[in-house]
Amino acid sequence: MTTIPAEYGLVLATVLFMLGLISLLIRRNIVFMLISVEIMLNAAGLAFIVAGSRWSQADGQVMFLFILTMAAAEVSVGLALILQIYHQLKTVNSDEASKMKG
Amino acid sequence: MSNLLWLIPALPFAGSLILIVAGSKLPKKYVPLIGSGSVGVSAFITLLIGMEFITSESGSVIKQVLWQWIDVAGFSPAFGFHLDSLSLVFIFVITFVGFLIHVYSAEFMAEDEGYARFFAFLNLFVGSMLILVLADNLLLLYFGWEGVGLCSYLLIGFWYQEEKNGSAARKAFIITRVGDTAMAIGLFMIFKTMGTVNLVDIQGQATSVWTVGSYEVTLIALLLLGGAVGKSAQLPLQSWLPDAMAGPSPVSALIHAATMVTAGVYLIARTHVVFELAPTAQFVVGVLGAVTLLMAGFSALTQYDLKRVLAYSTISQIGYMFLALGIGAWSSAIFHFMIHAFFKALLFLAAGAVIMALHHEHDMFKMGGLRKKLPVIYWTFLIGAASLAALPLITAGFYSKDQILWLAWAGEKGNTWFFLAALVGAFITAIYTFRMVFLTFFGEEKTQVSHVPGSLINIPLIVLAVLSTGAGFIEVPHSLGHLQWFTDFLSPLLPITIIRPGIESTEWMIQLLAAGLSIGGAGLAYYFYGVRPSLHIQIKNAIPQVHNFLLKGWRFDSLYDWTFVKPFVYLSNVNKNDLVDWPFNALVTVAGFIHRLFAFTQSGILRWYLIGIVVGAILILTLGILI
């Protein structure tokens, strides 16, 4: 049984992260942007799992759990915000929500 | 009784505070009541304390330390008062003359809309002046010194709606500031060498710290002299006083004649120990006094404005006091101060009443014939003028001035030049004084009298007139019965002038000469302005340049304009865009530019922010790889 080199896992994490980043940058639809953030968080979690596996420690998985918790909280708040934005502005275009120059 | 000392300056301050805070809301009749009342009570307390002081044994002092003002590393001036015979003379003059002038003002300023403000400033002035003369250390003295400077500024510019009054006020403030700075440096040097600013300590330790005529003590004395010269309007800082006449007449009487301008005399008398250790500086005091009294006297001869004549005569009379200080005739200087305060306050108040009666007409050549219309003012003015001109035997001015003349001739530090200057000065004084009298009260009437002064103006004038004659008899020269109350009173504090041996016999000759000159001067004025009025116009037309030169006060204003104001204005024009500010402005411009740049990036569009984050990440990673 051939073992997996650690870099491969990290390369996969990098590629997924970059895909998420591209999506985040090119999309105007705010729901798509949220999905992109999920992809990126997942990629970061993958990097932690690889690192944990590299040292045969449980810490990487613990970190993934924290990321998972954070992602869940973020999605719930983020989706609520999206609902509010849509309710107020009648659009999901993030560029429209720029009147406060925030 | 002596523990009431603090009340003397505190009462005027309290009055001032009340008037400043509530002056505009108080009914008008209470304003002079508070204003004059506070000074009146101060005067009463002064009288009580003075009685106690005189009956107590000679040389005693009353001390009262209210609280520790500052206490830092050995520098510990207290907020304390020190009453000895010298300060008693001063507080007596300040509170009594001040009280009379307050009473006078109650009527004189009654129509003015700044009634309460006027009394508030006057009270503040009296309080500051009392602090100045009662201070037991030089720092508190300086506090009062600056306080009276401030009040002088406020009161010269009292009618601030007119621009020239504001300029006169600023001129007075800025010119005296030159002297004040010199004095401050002098104080620093005293503290540096002695480690104390307490006046008693300085008096006690000076002789052990400095040797006679050492460089350091001379410098300190000259710096103190600088302060005195500025405040007392002596050469070369005299040019502010004639312009200070822009203020109301009671202010001219109180501040610019009777009390504040003599602060310089007080300072030098108070620190006489320092000046005695620096004979050069003391000689300079005498020279300045002699030159100033002559210059101001000549200028007074040509003035048209009644109050300006009096202003120049004030400069001239303070010149006499400086001359007296310069020859070590300490008590004579203080005696002349006291007498001068009486008759000069009287003259200013009378002049103010005349000016008010004639619709604010200042030009003497447009007055005349007021003898019949304003009898009280005529007689009191005449008494004041006689005292100023030192008419022999009956006037107080004769006794005080004669003492200075005699000591300038006979004193150890006197010399012929001082004596001649004083003698010529006395002659000129008589001429310009009676020129005023003849132009104002004799001849034909040129302007209608519109307002006859009431009793509140007349009573102070009469009281001051009595003092101007009677006060002289407490000090009568040897040849006329030898009475030395005043000198004896001051002698524990101020040393008695040493007279050159074998010269006493000439005293009656000096007196005769002085008396003759003052009567001669009065006669000359009568000839010019009473008998042949056209003559002075012919003389004026024959030498217009000289006349104009004297009229403008020896053109000191032009000189200072050329030497200080013009170069300063030129420099400020060159530096209009402020070279020093340039780099700072550039910093502001750059910051503003960067600010606009970053503000542009804050568009509110989320994706641009994300791109910013990505670019930042790239930069950091690149740095991480490269380094």
Add this chain to the structure above:
Amino acid sequence: MLIIFYIAAAVAVIATVLVITQHNLVHALLYLVVSFLAVAMAFYVLGAPFIAALEVIIYAGAIVVLMIFVIMMLNLRQESVAQEKKWLNARIVIGPVILTLVLAAELLYMLSTETSVHLTGEVIGAKAVGMSLYGHYVIGVELSGILLMAGIVGAYHLGRQKKKVTHRFLEKQEE
């Protein structure tokens, strides 16, 4: 093991590419599920079966379902797909892609400089994770609890359907 990892990686990458190129939100979410499942497979291969299970349950399950609910509530019609097409043009894509590639190149360069290590594939089970979580990282667990609590309150507060309230700044601009 390696082959399974390769397959899972390929599926994950392809599914993710499809996610980011879709114009229809629901389609994109379906590909996202595929991507998450592939990553879960990768976790399993890397010796983290417990995490693989959580990935399936929470990411592919809970989070995606939550998103679908929200998409339903938004009630976007067919024209939003056309809108999406209009927004995704080459001009807008090219810049971010270049930037991201630069970043990726840098990251990969940094990875390549490290010496190669082979993973043992040793399985770290739920028990080990639990021991670590409630032992060493108990503070983190408590903080996560607070975070989730804040998330719930925030989501409830923000998600409430209120009467339309225009901010006073926006109101002025509309006039």
